[in-house]
Amino acid sequence: MRAIQLNRFGGPDILDVVEMPKPEPQAGEVLVRVHAAGVNFFEALMRADRYAVTPRLPLILGVEAAGIAEAIGQGVDAKLLGARVAAPLFASTHPFGGYADYVTIDAGLAVSLPDALSFEDATALMVQGLTALHLLRQSPPAGKSVLVGAAAGGVGSLLVQLAKRSGASTVIAAAGSRAKLDLAMSLGADAATDYGRTAWAAQVREVTGGVGVDIVYDTVGGAMTATALEALAPCGELVFAALGRYALSAAEMEAMIGRNQSLRGFALLPLLTPAGLRENLSELFQLAASAALVVTTGARFPIAQAGDAHRLLEDRRSTGKVVLVP
Incomplete structure (x- = not known):
């Protein structure tokens, strides 16, 4: 073979x-x-x-x-x-x-x-679908405003849809091109921002009435993380996926403490059990087969x-x- x-x-x-x-x-x-x-x-x-x-x-x-x-x-x-x-x-x-x-x-x-x-x-x-599903279970978006990084990617495109299905009040998609933002909007995002632009955090705050988002699902890392913090509301949650590369300074961490914000790590494999794996995949497969999930x-x-x-x-x-x- x-x-x-x-x-x-x-x-x-x-x-x-x-x-x-x-x-x-x-x-x-x-x-x-x-x-x-x-x-x-x-x-x-x-x-x-x-x-x-x-x-x-x-x-x-x-x-x-x-x-x-x-x-x-x-x-x-x-x-x-x-x-x-x-x-x-x-x-x-x-x-x-x-x-x-x-x-x-x-x-x-x-x-x-x-x-x-x-x-x-x-x-x-499989990897992307389960990641999106468990991210939302770890940090539920119901009734909250959320920011999805890499919103046109494998995980992000599913996160946008599943967050809406889970009752998020506002889903803001972040991506690096107009075509990617258009895709995220077609999947149900309420607003979109190009994180290649310098003022994108201000745009996110504007969408949320100046407050910022309640949850950032950060699967990108790097420069996005520090800017995403500017778009995070007081008492908000920044969720780190396992593969992102993050470099928060001590000053940024201290500022998060002052705003009562929290960091949450995420890794998929420790959350999986054989029975849960089969059940969760079957759920995702059925959603996609019925066109409830694109x-x-x-x-x-x-x-x-x-x-x-x-x-x-x-x-x-x-x-x-x-x-x-x-």
């Missing part, structure tokens, strides 16, 4: 296709023929050895895939054969391998897909062009989910 195996760290050009034996499902496992594999920004960081943890090499990248159950191991229900399934590898004991023609996963983690849901859309609802697929690349997919993400030119297909 074909796979994208990371043998050394470097730029997108090192992502070459290699041939290797098709894996065999062990007891309790299912073999999935991959029809779509999700591409995530943190995988680009891993490739360049800029992630929080240096992965051990060699490594087949990819933590989420969707496809057809083609073979099963001992003890697995035969009814799973031929089923359309999601393979949330990130929640398994072998959390990688999605950039390939085939992947194996514990059958207990394979989640059935509704017929109306595409394989590409299913990949967008999944934005930004770009589709053949597996041999995985480097181009990484380059798109690193250049911040993507909207929605980026996927690899056979």
Whole structure:
């Protein structure tokens, strides 16, 4: 089978296709023929050895895939054969391998897909969908004004919609181009601001009557964080997602104390259990299949062009989910 195996760290050009034996499902496992594999920004960081943890090499990248159950191991229900399934590898004991023609996963983690849901859309609802869902459960937006960073991205585009469904009074989308802001508005944002502009925090305060937002969901980090603080209301909450890079000064932290503002960290994996994973993914899949949740697929690349997919993400030119297909 074909796979994208990371043998050394470097730029997108090192992502070459290699041939290797098709894996065999062990007891309790299912073999999935991959029809779509999700591409995530943190995988680009891993490739360049800029992630929080240096992965051990060699490594087949990819933590989420969707496809057809083609073979099963001992003890697995035969009814799973031929089923359309999601393979949330990130929640398994072998959390990688999605950039390939085939992947194996514990059958207990394979989640059935509704017929109306595409394989590409299913990949967008795994890491990104669960992140958006749990961000809102950790910091509920009901009755509050919220700011969503990277609002046209994989997580942000879902956050905008789910925050509205959860009863947020005002959802303000922040993104880096007019096209991205238009996308966020089409998904239900009440207002939008370009965080490439110097005065965008003032614009957010204007939308909220000069008060600022109650919650900032910051999945971007960097320069956005300090400016987002200017748009945060007294007693507001700044939520840090795990992958953002944050550099708040001591003075900024002290100012937050004076305004009774709080910081909250967020990391997805510690919140997941096998039962909860299946239930939450099934909920997201059904919402998308019924068109109650719009999944934005930004770009589709053949597996041999995985480097181009990484380059798109690193250049911040993507909207929605980026996927690899056979």
